[in-house]
Amino acid sequence: MAEQTRALRVLLIPAVLLAVGVATACATGPVSDAKVVPWVEKAVAERQPTAADKRFDEIAWVTDVRTAIKLGKEHNRPIFYYHGDGRINTGRC
């Protein structure tokens, strides 16, 4: 009985994996020649950053400390100075 169960598993598991693989390939598989241009245009458009993604841009940034200090003195405003690894403006951080 145990051997039969083991044999069944040996056959069944690859079959299930194959079926999942085929289903995945069908869902996301190659785009036909006829559809590739609109498919790519739509995918590229949908993946652009939204306004919510870009709220960081709504802050009135300058990008060097000397300019910030000059403006701070001119307008008598404190300076909010963010520093970090990577690039916060592109998300590569």
Added chain:
Amino acid sequence: MRAGPLSDRRVIDALNRSFVCVYTANDDYFKAPAGERQELDRIYREGMAKKLPIGTVGAYVLSPEGHPYKTLQFASSEETLAFLGRAVQQFKPTPGKPVVAPAPQSTPPRAAPDAVTLHLISRGDDRGSWGEFPAENWIVLARADWSKLLPTGDVSLGQTWELDRAVSARILTYFYPQTENNDARIDRIQQYSLTAKVLTVQDGLVTARIDGFLRMQHVFYPGRTDAQPLGAEVVGVLTFAPGQPPSLQLATTQAQHGQRPFKVAVRTVPQAVR
């Protein structure tokens, strides 16, 4: 902070109303002019002398003259608002309009008029923290580079060719989701290809589909050695007239870094001419 307080309307309004805002990338320290480095060093030294908590990532409030007042690290929106409120009480600025106009902070680099600039967007399918907003790269292809993407001689329907491998690698090396490590060296790539097939030729304008794939190793955190496998399948469209800069669009059909699915889009954008 960008995914939290720096995307919170209340924090944005408070900053624009009463502060001068500046951000710098530590990576740029050695590229900065000497005068700028001196100021960065001075702020750091003065902050240390005041025994302020200072890490590699965080924010200072400086006095209008540029002297450290307080620092802030890994704060929520509420904590940031309270922090800014204390600074306003301390320095009593006159609230008003932003001192400079807010503007897009990720813009195409200046390039030669005949260059092609690509804008790449990459985003994990997850949201929150690292997945909260997409990562961007700008890739500039000089004429000598983009010329290699195009076939030589007459073009015919159904014609196929592999895009120049060096130029393809320069694009595909940025096909990774948002990670703290941004080492985009091409030697991370193990296997890759982008091939084109002409679909239409109309009035001298060629439209070709692109199919490709990428296999590489990418580390999430800088300085680590635990690279995770990354795989991506790509389709795209290349449009060109002989001798003219092409337009290229690419999109992943499936992509995964370790256990994390992600999506990439690349498009050609108008030139920022230098």
